[in-house]
Amino acid sequence: VETGVVSGFIRAEVRVDGIVQGVGFRPFVHRVATRLGLRGVVGNDERGVVIEVEGASTAVAEFVETVRHRPPPLATVDRVTSRRIPVTGEHGFRIAPSTGTGHGRALISPDVATCDDCLRELFDPADRRYGYPFINCTACGPRFTIVRESPYDRATTTMASFAMCEACASEYHDPASRRFHAQPVCCAACGPRLRLLHAGHGVVGREPASVPAGDLPPSPLGDLPAPPPDDLPPPRPDDPPAPSADASAVSGPVEIPGDPVEQAARLLRRGAVLAVKGIGGYHLAVRADSEVAVTALRARKRREERPLAVMVPDLETARALCHLDAREERLLTDAGRPIVLLRRRTDGDSPEETGRRQDDGVHSFTGTRSSIGTRGDDGAARVAEGVAAGDRFLGVMLPYSPVHHLLLRRFPQPIVLTSGNASDEPIAYADATALERLGGIADAFLLHDRAIHIRADDSVVRVVRGRELPVRRSRGHVPRPARLTREARRPVLGCGAELKHTFCLAEGRHAFVSHHIGDLENYETLRSFTGGVRHFERLFGIRPELVAHDLHPEYLSTKYALEREDAEPVGVQHHHAHIASCLADNGVEGPVIGVAFDGLGYGLDGTLWGGEFLVADLTGFRRAGHLATVPMPGGATAIRQPWRMAAAYLAGTDAARGLAVRDRNADRWDAVVAMAAKGVNAPLTSSAGRLFDAVAALTTGRDTVTYEGQAAIELERVADRYEHRAYSCRILDGPDPPCAEGTATDTANAAKPAGHEMSGTTESPVTGPPHTATASRMGTFVVRGHDLVRAVLDDLSAGVEAPLVSARFHNGVARLIVEGCARVREHTGLSAVALSGGVFQNAHLVERTAARLEGRGFTVLTHTRVPPNDGGISLGQVAVAAARDR
């Protein structure tokens, strides 16, 4: 019996900061308090959750412990503070409504995959949401992609236009319900509706004409080849009409009658290309086992070579296709549901065998033969060769929205699910744009009327050395903030680089790295960058006072930064930003030996860097060593045509005589060599990516690339994992004067890294004495990448096979990294090495490099939260700008 003030009771105010809204935090608090017999109240404010609890001091203590250490699964608790306040004698425990004042410091959750409870209901015929494609609860559903502004409330999401029915409203208001304050809550009676439309060129928003079955106008996309009988099943009588060749008959999107999911599954079965509106944008889907369907998708999308990802109905199917370890399994089923790059099984490799030998080595890269029909004789799921031709890896994801679950229940096989765009455009997320842009690609659209406010591509991750290595960080992660090592004095915007672009907005210790924006030279992409910045500024209530940018004068992100007149620009060198992003990712400040190997970035001396050994902390860096420079004949053309880099590395030698790469490019070889030799449009670079390109052209014959990094990716793919020999190359004392930060464009204190205090935390893996004056006396060393190219040539001409050559080259790069680091350690005493830059997406290289470094007593820092590629640059820029602003 509660009777007012009880003697011995205390009352505490408990503040919880972090991702604590929209994740079922208040019901959780309610449950815990009630269980512990506590009285009081819980509410949201613009910063997080505020609780007052009253009861026995032991119960209050246990309550605080529980909140701090066992919060609900989707919550991220940054900080819990509590203080004693006077007891009030209050009765019971209440949940107060959101105050919703001020602008939101409260963090917004990333989008979350459908939870098990909701899945059970989705497939329970007795449940009122049985088969309803928009089921969600406080533990799952769309978040970031539907939020228009803060605070996160139904009225500020794209669900605002759907008025809750009585049943939904009562769940929404019931603290005991899983759907208490679940903002996107809805049901078939009140929520969004799924529709299946024939592709057409009309205007969305217009109510599509309902046409009786059998009388449907043909799809404008008739170029799907007639399926051969052994590739696709024959049509059934109740299948939707096949797409046909007459384009003129359709004036607008026309709804296909029947159950949208059922009909969509039938279209998939017949090999059609389906545009599916997901959580962060539109996907294009085809059945993954049909070579014909996959070829049609590639042809229409003009994505000729890049591997495609698949969505599989369940873990078991993933296991049938690929090797899965515990970590990979966890990632696949993670609430963020990324695409996980998994090692494929090859023929004769049963799921039970976990031995690593079968798929390894020389033969595996030929991949599996494309299969016929839906399942092989053994009943196993298959993926057509064209999905990821020749690749040892396959990008796999599990269903994450109820629409995916329903679709794959009806069509329980792997489907290709690739971003809904034509070649280089950003993924389509608005219905009108999707119908217009994808109208020439898809046969039908499975879409709905819940708007996506901001797009988010699928995240991509791989596991290297038993750890997560992000390749693209977007849906399911954004906008969860990275934590800076210290409070930023002033709010910072990091504008990122140019390709694989992200930006990052930071205040205090929170650094909000944006969703994947894409390649900025596209106008649509640039718009989503500038619009995204505005959105983030409003959403998090942050007005940046510093704007950090790359030093490359032609990056559109640099130009944007310099045009912003409301914030102070801070230039951050590209590779310093890479290393700083790795430091921020690991929560440390350095100093470290930073190995930044990537395609290229603008250097302090105006040349293009990309194979860099830096001595760096967050505030500054010194260039300790780098790959020997080579000309890039034709500038950016040399990036698209790796054979030119082979020519550049061989210019001035007679080694090219009789080489296949020269014969293949005989008409231009001499001119390109002359460009390299005479410096005609041939900027110098120390890029490691270009070294990989040269070796790839020689080894795998990859002369031109159709997507970034293709040559290096293919070179990694063929590398024999059991080869341990390594090519060697010379490291010379460079003629260049040491290059430290502190030029006109970059006003950082040049000598700053030396003698800098370490980031005073015990968790720092950085050890060793702070490096002192010795560092500045050390000259810059130069690594002769040419020696590796020469070694590759010698082996190739001796008849050594590509897998061995590739492996020895990779191992050689690992070796030169270790030797370079050893040189820096000699001079500085530093023994922590941060590996960053796009080259370190290469699993073979990371494994070999880390193993060799650790063998020599180095500590190795790699990326686990943001990608080592340019997607991580914005976080690095922010970390540097904030560290300098002290």
Add this chain to the structure above:
Amino acid sequence: LAHGAGGKATRTLVEAVFLESFANPLLAPLGDGAVADGLAFTTDSFVVTPLFFPGGDIGDLAVNGTVNDLAMCGANPSYLSAAFILEEGFPMDDLRRITASMAAAARAAGVPIATGDTKVVQKGKADGCYITTAGVGTVDPSIQLRASAARPGDAVIVSGPIGEHGVTVMLARGELDIEAEVTSDTAPLAGLTACLLDACGPGAVRCLRDPTRGGVATVLNEIAGASETAVVLEEDAIPVRAAVRGACELLGIDPMYVACEGRMIAVVEPGAAPAALAALRAHPLGAGAAVIGRVAEDPPGLVLLRTGFGGTRIVDVLVGDPLPRIC
């Protein structure tokens, strides 16, 4: 050196140094020439390596360049001046060749070289021969051509295939053993502009520019910037000769940024586009004219290129020498 490449660095230099020191209302629009009291006045210096190249030399380049600057103001060129800076030891035969081609070019344009000057500097103080020309011409007061006059809906026309002069000069340096069938497009455009202005009538032509340094991309950015409009181009509509395209591919350069010396960009009222195109095509120097895009409202100040793949690429002003941006 990036300051001379014609891109944003040039513009910054001009704005920071000259505009500030010489500030006056005639200079402010930074056009190719100044127009006042029915007179157009312009000057230009010519430094080119090599001095002789297929299709021309520094001499006709110097005459045509100034004639064209006057033509872009809508003027009828009247007189030119020429000043030479010669390096000690410069071959007399070369000088004769240059002056002969200047005379021929002046004759072809119908403009006498009325005055001049010569200085000789020590060996090593100059690269052979530099020429500065200046010109005056008369302008009909009804003609007012300004980059800021472009309006949404206007047609953007180029008078012929682009990139020929710049690629020719690059190849003529002889560093690369490349055989290509390209010659400089250097030509006087006053006749062509007169035909165009006649055919369209006053007011229908908003602006004329010759895409010299920095090429078509730079000129269009200036127009978009000055008029606060967008220029939206269709990649497939831009005329580039196969030989030029091939050479550009090999050299890794974008023809949109390569100098022309005998082409012009015309922005004309929507209704006047057919007449403009017909008038240009009827003239030998405009036979390859084409509508390459439109002026649009949005996004102001940007030049966009719609590619064959349906993408929309930003054609930006280069800050300095082109450097790859790909990581």
